Amino acid sequence: MLKIENLHAAVDGKPILNGLSLTIAPGEVHAVMGPNGSGKSTLSYVLAGREGYEVTEGSVSFHGQDLLAMEPEERAVAGMFLAFQAPVELPGVGNANFLRTALNAVRRARGEAEMDAMQFLKLARARMKVLNMPEDMLKRPVNVGFSGGEKKRNEMLQLAMLAPKFAVLDETDSGLDIDALKMVADTVNSLRGPDFSALVITHYQRLLNHIVPDRVHVLSAGRIIKSGGPELAQELEASGYAGVQAAA
Amino acid sequence: MPAVTETLETVQSVTDSGYKWGFETEIEMEFAPKGLNEDIVRFISRKKDEPAWLLDWRLKAFAIWKKMEEPTWAAVKYPPIDYQDSYYYAAPVQKAKPKSLDEVDPELLKTYAKLGIPLKEQAILAGVEGAGESPADSGRMPIAVDAVFDSVSVATSYKERLAKDGIIFCSISEAVHEHPELVRQYLGSVVPQGDNFYAALNSAVFTDGSFVYIPKGVRCPMELSTYFRINAKSTGQFERTLIIADERSHVSYLEGCTAPMRDENQLHAAVVELVALDDATIKYSTVQNWYPGDAEGRGGIYNFVTKRGACRGARSKISWTQVETGSAITWKYPSCILQGDDSVGEFYSVAITNNRQQADTGTKMFHIGKNTRSTIVSKGISAGKGQNTYRGLVKISPKAHGARNFTQCDSLLIGDQCGAHTVPYIENRCMTAKVEHEATTSRIAEDQLFYCRQRGLNEEEAVGMIVNGFAREVLKELPMEFAVEAQKLLQISLEGSVG
Numbered sequence: 001m002l003k004i005e006n007l008h009a010a011v012d013g014k015p016i017l018n019g020l021s022l023t024i025a026p027g028e029v030h031a032v033m034g035p036n037g038s039g040k041s042t043l044s045y046v047l048a049g050r051e052g053y054e055v056t057e058g059s060v061s062f063h064g065q066d067l068l069a070m071e072p073e074e075r076a077v078a079g080m081f082l083a084f085q086a087p088v089e090l091p092g093v094g095n096a097n098f099l100r101t102a103l104n105a106v107r108r109a110r111g112e113a114e115m116d117a118m119q120f121l122k123l124a125r126a127r128m129k130v131l132n133m134p135e136d137m138l139k140r141p142v143n144v145g146f147s148g149g150e151k152k153r154n155e156m157l158q159l160a161m162l163a164p165k166f167a168v169l170d171e172t173d174s175g176l177d178i179d180a181l182k183m184v185a186d187t188v189n190s191l192r193g194p195d196f197s198a199l200v201i202t203h204y205q206r207l208l209n210h211i212v213p214d215r216v217h218v219l220s221a222g223r224i225i226k227s228g229g230p231e232l233a234q235e236l237e238a239s240g241y242a243g244v245q246a247a248a
Numbered sequence: 249m250p251a252v253t254e255t256l257e258t259v260q261s262v263t264d265s266g267y268k269w270g271f272e273t274e275i276e277m278e279f280a281p282k283g284l285n286e287d288i289v290r291f292i293s294r295k296k297d298e299p300a301w302l303l304d305w306r307l308k309a310f311a312i313w314k315k316m317e318e319p320t321w322a323a324v325k326y327p328p329i330d331y332q333d334s335y336y337y338a339a340p341v342q343k344a345k346p347k348s349l350d351e352v353d354p355e356l357l358k359t360y361a362k363l364g365i366p367l368k369e370q371a372i373l374a375g376v377e378g379a380g381e382s383p384a385d386s387g388r389m390p391i392a393v394d395a396v397f398d399s400v401s402v403a404t405s406y407k408e409r410l411a412k413d414g415i416i417f418c419s420i421s422e423a424v425h426e427h428p429e430l431v432r433q434y435l436g437s438v439v440p441q442g443d444n445f446y447a448a449l450n451s452a453v454f455t456d457g458s459f460v461y462i463p464k465g466v467r468c469p470m471e472l473s474t475y476f477r478i479n480a481k482s483t484g485q486f487e488r489t490l491i492i493a494d495e496r497s498h499v500s501y502l503e504g505c506t507a508p509m510r511d512e513n514q515l516h517a518a519v520v521e522l523v524a525l526d527d528a529t530i531k532y533s534t535v536q537n538w539y540p541g542d543a544e545g546r547g548g549i550y551n552f553v554t555k556r557g558a559c560r561g562a563r564s565k566i567s568w569t570q571v572e573t574g575s576a577i578t579w580k581y582p583s584c585i586l587q588g589d590d591s592v593g594e595f596y597s598v599a600i601t602n603n604r605q606q607a608d609t610g611t612k613m614f615h616i617g618k619n620t621r622s623t624i625v626s627k628g629i630s631a632g633k634g635q636n637t638y639r640g641l642v643k644i645s646p647k648a649h650g651a652r653n654f655t656q657c658d659s660l661l662i663g664d665q666c667g668a669h670t671v672p673y674i675e676n677r678c679m680t681a682k683v684e685h686e687a688t689t690s691r692i693a694e695d696q697l698f699y700c701r702q703r704g705l706n707e708e709e710a711v712g713m714i715v716n717g718f719a720r721e722v723l724k725e726l727p728m729e730f731a732v733e734a735q736k737l738l739q740i741s742l743e744g745s746v747g
């Protein structure tokens with residue numbers, strides 16, 4: 001369970017999140033929508049513990065733990081996963097090596113045995129097949145020279161392999177073709193269950209046709225100004241944010 | 249009591265910043281008197297029962313050295329070295345050949361185990377009679393090892409197996425006796441006695457090192473390697489390595505180096521000479537892990553080394569790969585003299601400086617023959633207060649028509665108290681030659697670190713992974729068995745450099 005209470009955060013001294021509260025119960029998927037610059041990526045970075053994102057007020061508890069007191073890697077191995085809006089390139093670092101190191105870090109934390117190269121390859125190949133990723137992407141350096149869509153697929157491969165308790169998807173659907181969009185939805189849906197929850201940040205209702213959220217929230221100027229069921233996304237698609245913002 | 253032990257261990261693990269090779273072996277040693285003079289040179293030569301020509305050769309070198317001055321052009325700083333305050337000969341006392349592992353001085357065995365030399369090789373190295381010289385029964389690819397302990401080579405493995413192909417792999421002292429014609433013909437032919445201050449010193453007092461000869465048309469069936477170990481206090485190590493690859497032969501050779509942790513600085517001044525004849529290939533890899541000194545810059549090895557290869561034959565090739573993680577100061581420029589037409593020189597280097605380490609390293613490529621080609625890939629990594637300089641020379645003579653060089657120098661900075669410098673010299677006197685140079689300097693980006701940590705890697709693992717990625721082009725040149733070790737070493741060398 002993720003419980004965000006009255007969260008205030010600043011970047012370079014500039015307040016971006018201004019009293020955000022949100023509770024996501026195990027098994028639930030929530031969507032966050034909102035205009036450009038409203039603070040969606042900032043929220044995802046604060047949850048993941050990125051340096052420079054200073055929490056000035058409020059609290060976040062994650063399965064009973066004080067999330068904000070943890071290092072980024074501690075949050076990761078505790079089951080917090082962020083699919084980046086702009087996945088980062090790691091020149092010279094093989095994708096397989098990176099993914100296996102990450103997987104074994106997570107497995108160690110869960111008290112599971114580390115995976116050797118053979119076991120890992122078997123699992124990775126199977127997952128890549130589902131994601132329609134060519135196998136040579138395992139050998140290539142992480143995200144280097146990947147197309148925009150390939151980078152997003154690679155994020156979904158990591159998500160599927162690491163099987164976290166909680167996933168934040170920051171506009172994973174942006175810039176994807178229809179098939180890729182379905183692949184993102186399939187990845188999330190396959191993880192859905194009582195031990196998994198997610199926060200899906202998106203600008204488009206069409207992703208939510210495939211990942212049907214339990215709740216939809218509208219973020220504006222660093223606060224949630226409206227929440228509702230899946231129908232709220234359709235409403236926004238039809239009439240934009242202006243109406244909601246005026247009413248708030 | 250346990251609490252004390254624990255505290256001691258904690259203190260140790262903090263101070264040695266992960267240098268796991270800092271132990272000292274307690275073993276009976278024999279020393280020459282401290283200091284350097286003609287008598288010491290004669291003492292060494294006598295100890296090794298050398299022929300008169302070699303003593304004369306050493307004395308000539310000593311005379312040249314006395315007239316030379318220490319070079320000061322490198323971008324490294326250190327207090328004056330007192331050359332009289334060091335032992336120039338230290339050797340484990342030789343006993344009768346042991347019959348089994350049980351009879352071997354356990355301290356010596358422990359040393360090999362700690363250095364990561366597999367047990368099978370250990371037995372052979374310790375000179376156990378009949379310890380499987382046949383590689384077939386070991387299951388994995390054997391590696392022939394020569395171990396040099398302070399001043400002497402203590403043992404060489406797989407000698408007999410190699411001899412079947414006519415390959416000579418032994419200590420240079422042994423080669424002086426067993427193959428004097430080869431040693432006499434080639435010793436000093438690539439690095440003459442008066443080449444530079446440290447080479448002259450080495451020529452006067454070198455005590456041991458490895459010798460390799462690969463006959464015509466032979467491809468060496470296994471990796472050859474030498475483990476250099478400085479153990480004794482106040483002792484310099486001056487080894488000399490000579491590798492000759494006759495026509496159409498091929499050899500891959502690797503050296504590894506470690507030393508105990510001490511407050512004093514110890515001098516290591518080696519000379520390596522390579523000769524490649526027509527169509528021969530020599531691949532020479534180094535994993536240099538001498539004790540680097542502590543975080544405040546106390547102790548550590550001064551590594552002043554001259555390495556040079558001569559591509560004498562047409563289409564010959566010499567490839568240097570080095571991973572330099574250790575030493576307080578590194579001063580070395582493995583070079584290639586590309587005499588033969590169509591010969592190829594390569595230099596792949598990763599140099600890390602952390603804490604107060606200083607490295608001034610690079611290469612020299614002399615293009616003399618037609619269509620000679622050289623490639624230089626240098627990756628410098630600076631952390632802590634480390635200073636890292638790439639210094640390279642590409643010299644193309646007027647007759648080297650069609651010569652080509654490509655140089656790439658990349659520097660990676662970790663933190664803001666370290667430095668990276670690139671000093672490429674290019675002297676091109678041939679119109680038809682082509683020289684290309686690329687250089688970059690970068691930092692580990694915050695977003696890269698964050699991305700890795702978000703996936704569960706801690707900060708040190710993340711830095712290790714990014715640094716290994718940065719160095720990949722060089723690491724992939726290492727023989728497979730050593731690439732993994734080198735990767736771990738890069739990460740260990742950077743411990744304490746972040747956060």
Ligand SMILES: Nc1ncnc2c1ncn2[C@@H]1O[C@H](COP(=O)(O)OP(=O)(O)OP(=O)(O)O)[C@@H](O)[C@H]1O
Pocket residue numbers: 011012014016034035036037038039040041042043
């Ligand atoms: N380093 C910074 N200094 C100043 N302002 C910043 C900094 N980083 C982010 N911001 C600002 O914070 C605000 C929120 O940015 P954020 O990336 O969270 O928006 P977003 O909702 O994800 O937008 P988008 O839909 O375009 O992805 C923006 O106005 C942005 O300019």
Ligand SMILES: [Mg+2]
Pocket residue numbers: 040041042085170171
């Ligand atoms: Mg955003």
